Amino acid sequence: MKMQKPLLLSLAALTLAAPLVAGAYEGNWKRGDIYYRMVCSDCHKGQPCGPIGPNSRTRAEWKTYLEADKHAKGKDSVKYYMSKHYRSSIASKNKAAAKFANVSDEDMLADVRAVLMRSAKDGDVPTGCR
Numbered sequence: 001m002k003m004q005k006p007l008l009l010s011l012a013a014l015t016l017a018a019p020l021v022a023g024a025y026e027g028n029w030k031r032g033d034i035y036y037r038m039v040c041s042d043c044h045k046g047q048p049c050g051p052i053g054p055n056s057r058t059r060a061e062w063k064t065y066l067e068a069d070k071h072a073k074g075k076d077s078v079k080y081y082m083s084k085h086y087r088s089s090i091a092s093k094n095k096a097a098a099k100f101a102n103v104s105d106e107d108m109l110a111d112v113r114a115v116l117m118r119s120a121k122d123g124d125v126p127t128g129c130r
Contacts, residue, residue: 025107027114031100033127035108036115038096040081054119055126062116066109082108 041051057065071078080086083105091098100108119127 025110027107027110027112029111029114029118031103032108032111032113032115033119035096035100036112039087039090039094040112042094053127054116055121055123057116057120058122059117059120062113062120066113066116079105079109082112 036054041053044051054062066078069078070076071081084101084103087097087101087103087108091101103111116123118124
């Protein structure tokens with residue numbers, strides 16, 4: 001009987017937590033791909049480093065980069081470029097930014113993360129700049 005109570009409590013906790021885990025947003029790689037190509041790659045075309053393809057790094061390297069949240073060698077934040085504020089600032093000249101203007105910052109970052117993980121050197125479908 002003593003063993004049943006902890007087991008029942010554990011099962012109850014798992015049952016209650018299941019919808020939270022199942023509802024975790026993991027990103028829409030298709031939307032992330034559009035945003036990455038039309039915003040990130042478009043901007044980098046005019047930079048000295050040039051376009052940076054998703055397959056230029058491994059999954060681990062992209063994960064480290066995104067977690068460090070340092071863009072342009074630490075001059076600014078990666079998250080800024082996924083923000084509604086940034087998207088609204090370029091919406092008049094960028095169709096993807098305008099199209100995704102109302103997507104939350106967190107969802108847009110998850111979308112871009114999804115395409116980077118999928119298209120990395122060691123991803124399921126390594127993809128360069130198009």
